Amino acid sequence: MRILLGVxxxxxxxxxxLLLRLLREQGHAVRVVPTAAALRFVGAPTFEALSGEPVSAEVFDDVENVQHVALGQGADLVIVAPATADLLARAATGRADDLLTSSLLAARCPVVMAPAMHTEMWEHAATRANVATLRDRGVHVIEPASGRLTGKDTGPGRLPDPEEIARVALAVAAGPAEPVTDQDLTGRSVVVSAGGTREPIDPVRFVGNRSSGRQGAALAAAARARGARVTLVAAHVAADLTDPLVAAGVEVVPVSTTAELRTAVRRAAVGADAVVMAAAVADFRPVAATEAKIKKVAGQAPPSIELVENPDVLAELAAERLRAGQVVVGFAAETGDETGGVLEHGRAKARRKGADLLAVNAVGEALGFGTEVNEVTLLDEHGETVAKAAGSKRQVADAIWDAAVARMTAS
Structure with missing residues (x-):
C-alpha cells in the first residue's frame, strides 16, 4: 500500500x-510529508533514512512533477499523526498553504487524522467544530488518548500509540464490505447499543451471553455512513469492531453491566433522534457478587446463586421517549419452545415492549450470535410484520435503518 504520512x-x-518504522516493517511504501514546524521537532534526514524517500515541506520543491497534487493523487491512504489544532483548522477550512495541506486537498483515498494537543485546545469549541467538519466530509479523526502531555499536564489530547494508529488506519483503508451512499440520516443523532452485558458473580465469573456485538457495530457503521452522528454503547465488543468506528467519528462508550449500559444509553438518548437497542442485555443479575473467588470444596454441594431481575431498558426507553419524536428500535433474540415459535414469542414481546420496531431473530448454535450473517423479521409495536431482512449483518443493518428512517420521516 502507498501511504502518505503527514506530520x-x-x-x-x-x-x-515509530509509526513510520512500523508501517515500513509491515511492507508499506511510506512518503513522509511534514510541515515546516514538524521539521523543528524531527529532522528530514530521520524521515528520509527510515522511509527511503525524499522529504520536503515545500510546495516549490520538485515543481516539475507537480508533487503538491501528485502526492495526494497517488496515495492509497493518508495518515496525519500528529494532527495539531492548527493542522485540523487549516484542513477544515480547505487551506493549501504548504505541501501537506495541498496534498490533503488532492487526496481521494481514505484520510485518517490522529490529533495531539493540550486538553484545553482539544476541548475548545473551535477545534470540536473543525473535527466535526472534517468527519462530515469523510475524514476519519481518531479520538486522542488521555494521559501525560507536555510539562506537568495530563488529560485527553495525547497522541495514541503508533500501534493503535496503524491498526485503525489500516482497518479504515480496508473499507466497509458494503458501503452506503444514501445520506438520509444527515443531521440526525442516533444511539446504538451492542454486545453482551455481564453481571459479576465473583471476581472471575459472570452471568452473560454469547453476543459478539457484530450486529450493533454494523448498525453504528451503517448509520455513520448515512450521515448520522452516532454514539455506540458497547458492552464487551472487540477492538477490531470498534476501532474503525472510532476512526469514522463514532463515539464509543464502553460498558460492562446492565446498569452501566442503562445509564450510558439514557444519557446519550436525551439528544437522539433514534435509539437502537441491539445489545444482548442480561435479564438477571446476582443479588450480590462475592469479593473473593468462590471455591469448589470437595464433598460439599455447590453454592446457590440468588438472582434478581434487571431493569427492562428497552421498555423504559419506549415508554418515556427521552426526546420528542424519538424512534426506538429493539432486538429480540428468540428460540422456539413448547409454548410457541420464534415469531410468536417475538410478536408478544413487540406488544409488551412498545418499541416502534422490534427485530426478531432466531439464536442458537451458529445462529445470530457471533456469526457474519443474520436474518430478522421487523415488527411494529402491534406485532405486525413491517419487513424482513437477511444477509450480512451490514445488509441487515441498512434494512433496519430503512424502516427507522421511514418512521422518522413520518413523525
Missing amino acids: SGGIAAYKAV
Whole structure:
C-alpha cells in the first residue's frame, strides 16, 4: 500500500518516527510529508533514512512533477499523526498553504487524522467544530488518548500509540464490505447499543451471553455512513469492531453491566433522534457478587446463586421517549419452545415492549450470535410484520435503518 504520512508540528512528532518504522516493517511504501514546524521537532534526514524517500515541506520543491497534487493523487491512504489544532483548522477550512495541506486537498483515498494537543485546545469549541467538519466530509479523526502531555499536564489530547494508529488506519483503508451512499440520516443523532452485558458473580465469573456485538457495530457503521452522528454503547465488543468506528467519528462508550449500559444509553438518548437497542442485555443479575473467588470444596454441594431481575431498558426507553419524536428500535433474540415459535414469542414481546420496531431473530448454535450473517423479521409495536431482512449483518443493518428512517420521516 502507498501511504502518505503527514506530520504536523507538535511535540508528539517523535512518535511519527515509530509509526513510520512500523508501517515500513509491515511492507508499506511510506512518503513522509511534514510541515515546516514538524521539521523543528524531527529532522528530514530521520524521515528520509527510515522511509527511503525524499522529504520536503515545500510546495516549490520538485515543481516539475507537480508533487503538491501528485502526492495526494497517488496515495492509497493518508495518515496525519500528529494532527495539531492548527493542522485540523487549516484542513477544515480547505487551506493549501504548504505541501501537506495541498496534498490533503488532492487526496481521494481514505484520510485518517490522529490529533495531539493540550486538553484545553482539544476541548475548545473551535477545534470540536473543525473535527466535526472534517468527519462530515469523510475524514476519519481518531479520538486522542488521555494521559501525560507536555510539562506537568495530563488529560485527553495525547497522541495514541503508533500501534493503535496503524491498526485503525489500516482497518479504515480496508473499507466497509458494503458501503452506503444514501445520506438520509444527515443531521440526525442516533444511539446504538451492542454486545453482551455481564453481571459479576465473583471476581472471575459472570452471568452473560454469547453476543459478539457484530450486529450493533454494523448498525453504528451503517448509520455513520448515512450521515448520522452516532454514539455506540458497547458492552464487551472487540477492538477490531470498534476501532474503525472510532476512526469514522463514532463515539464509543464502553460498558460492562446492565446498569452501566442503562445509564450510558439514557444519557446519550436525551439528544437522539433514534435509539437502537441491539445489545444482548442480561435479564438477571446476582443479588450480590462475592469479593473473593468462590471455591469448589470437595464433598460439599455447590453454592446457590440468588438472582434478581434487571431493569427492562428497552421498555423504559419506549415508554418515556427521552426526546420528542424519538424512534426506538429493539432486538429480540428468540428460540422456539413448547409454548410457541420464534415469531410468536417475538410478536408478544413487540406488544409488551412498545418499541416502534422490534427485530426478531432466531439464536442458537451458529445462529445470530457471533456469526457474519443474520436474518430478522421487523415488527411494529402491534406485532405486525413491517419487513424482513437477511444477509450480512451490514445488509441487515441498512434494512433496519430503512424502516427507522421511514418512521422518522413520518413523525
